Amino acid sequence: MTATPTPHPGVGRREFVAFIAAIMAVNALGVDLMLPALPAIGHELAIASDNARQWIVTAYVFGFGIGQLIYGPLADRYGRKPVLLVTLAGFVAASIFAASSATFAALLGARVLQGVMSASTRVLAVAMVRDSYAGRQMARVMSLAQMIFFIVPILAPSIGQLLLAIGPWRFIFYALGGFAAVVLAWSLVRLPETLPAARRAPIxxxxxxxxxxxxxxxxxxxxxxxxxxxxxxxxxxxxxxxxxxxxxxxxxxxxxxxxxxxxxxxxxxxxxxxxxxxxxxxxxxxxxxxxxxxxxxxxxxxxxxxxxxxxxxxxxxxxxxxxxxxxxxxxxxxxxxxxxxxxxxxxxxxxxxxxxxxxxxxxxxxxxxxxxxxxxxxxxxxxxxxxxxxxxxxxxxxxxxxxxxxxxx
The missing domain is CATH 1.20.1250.20 (MFS general substrate transporter like domains)
Structure with a gap:
């Protein structure tokens, strides 16, 4: 893999692949990171039954589904980078909201909001790769990003368990927000806009x-x-x-x-x-x-x-x-x-x-x-x-x- 030339000026292919994997990882961590904490969450928030704890996972995926309806047209109109920056900031805010939740209902609301914000990562990851590559090159870049992405579900519960060892379950949501904040800063500083203004389509x-x-x-x-x-x-x-x-x-x-x-x-x-x-x-x-x-x-x-x-x-x-x-x-x-x-x-x-x-x-x-x-x-x-x-x-x-x-x- 060569750093130059690339269809995304200022960013080499290795960094671009790592970036795509990182924004995909925001979503994967949002699902799997808190699995070891479900009993502790259920105990502190007085969740009525063990099965009801599952809604902490499904509420996130529900929000993820809803959010996907809106990001495609928005990204085609305003570009990939502005939409990504706004939704990553929203994910950080939703993570802080989840970490400070005092009731089960508030936590579920925060999880739905996290899902809505993270839905952009799926839409934009594919869009940015499609903007920059085609054919076999596109397949290769996506495959490399997914190989990195596959590590996340394997490691996420272990990371969550480690966070529980050093603090309460709320640390996990602060960690989620912290990771999204790092990706946000990386995007702000390094990510070029992959959709030229001439190719943007009005809504x-x-x-x-x-x-x-x-x-x-x-x-x-x-x-x-x-x-x-x-x-x-x-x-x-x-x-x-x-x-x-x-x-x-x-x-x-x-x-x-x-x-x-x-x-x-x-x-x-x-x-x-x-x-x-x-x-x-x-x-x-x-x-x-x-x-x-x-x-x-x-x-x-x-x-x-x-x-x-x-x-x-x-x-x-x-x-x-x-x-x-x-x-x-x-x-x-x-x-x-x-x-x-x-x-x-x-x-x-x-x-x-x-x-x-x-x-x-x-x-x-x-x-x-x-x-x-x-x-x-x-x-x-x-x-x-x-x-x-x-x-x-x-x-x-x-x-x-x-x-x-x-x-x-």
Whole structure:
């Protein structure tokens, strides 16, 4: 990788990749950093039930989904940097609000606001890379950024546990705000504007309506967005209930961060494997194989639970393999959803992101709130996700599977 020449003057490619990974990490830390603190938060804020603590995770993802609707048009009109600076400042403020919350309701409000502000990181990361690179170069830059990004879910709970060792749970939210403040300062000083003024588009209600209509009336766009939302819902269900399963059910409190990291690592490995195979095998073959594998794993897992032989290690094996399958599905579903609407990519990305995040919150919450002290709800939920996503794929593809087809625009 050479520092010059670059399509983002004043910033070498290595720094640009690191910057993209950093803004993506703001969102990842917002989800995973506080997982070890959920019991302490529940105790101090007198949360009625253990399952209710899961709303601390899902409230954030709900806000994340809502926010994605607005940032695409704003960034196309005003440029990437101003929108990023404002939303990072908003994330810092929301983190301080969360750290000072005296009630559970106030904390949930702060989490929704954090999610709304962090939604810009997803929209703008893709937009800034797209502004600067195309084709294989764009894929390479995004892959490098994602490789760094995958480390965050693995390390975040351990960092959260370390913060708890030196202070109360509120330190975690101050740390979130502090990290966002560092990225904000870095952006202010070093980040060039990647969207030239000549390429900025005014916000037109007519063009927005047309773009929304194109996105929402194309069966590939909507169908694969819903399929992606189901697999994302599986991730939310695991993340929101992981602390209860590992600590309360299996008594693995001291190993929680390591066990969580192992599951996150399996999904990261799947994403890396997908990046190596997708050009050769295609998005449909990989994602549909992942769905069938997820269904088969869930059936076997239910058999193990029903036989009364489920333990920590059997759960770890099935959870890691299920996360691998989900990792092979989600990114490919997202890519296929964008295939027919690439000419309105900014708005389409926002709409699809909204669908994916909000439906995933509903799915993940339904599974998480069904937690009853066993792994039954998660295994049943994963089976339902696999079967439902497969049904959507069959509908979208006209009953054909494992065939590469280019949808008409």
């Amino acid at each position: 037109s209600l007519r063009s927005l309506r047309q773009s929304y209509r194109l996105t929402l009336t194309n069966r590939y766009s909507v169908g694969y967005a819903f399929a992606a939302s189901l697999t994302f819902g599986g991730i939310i269900a695991f993340v929101s209930s992981a602390q209860q399963i590992f600590v309360d059910e299996f008594g693995a409190g001291e190993r929680f961060t390591l066990l969580f990291a192992a599951c996150a690592f399996s999904m990261g490995c799947a994403s890396y494997l997908n990046s190596r195979l997708v050009e050769r095998l295609g998005t449909r073959l990989i994602s549909q194989t992942g769905l069938f594998a997820l269904i088969g794993l869930s059936v076997v897992h239910l058999g193990v639970i029903g036989a009364g032989v489920e333990n920590l290690w059997s759960y770890m094996v099935f959870q890691a393999l299920s996360m691998t399958c989900i990792g092979l599905c989600g990114s490919n579903f997202g890519a296929m959803a964008m295939e027919p609407v690439g000419h309105v990519a900014g708005v389409a990305s926002s709409v699809q992101g909204f669908i994916t995040s909000t439906v995933a919150v509903l799915v993940g919450s339904a599974i998480g709130q069904a937690y009853d002290g066993s792994t039954w709800p998660l295994a049943i939920g994963y089976l339902a996700i696999g079967v439902s996503a497969l049904a959507i794929v069959l509908l979208v593809e006209g009953g054909r599977l494992f065939q590469a087809r280019m949808p008409a625009r």
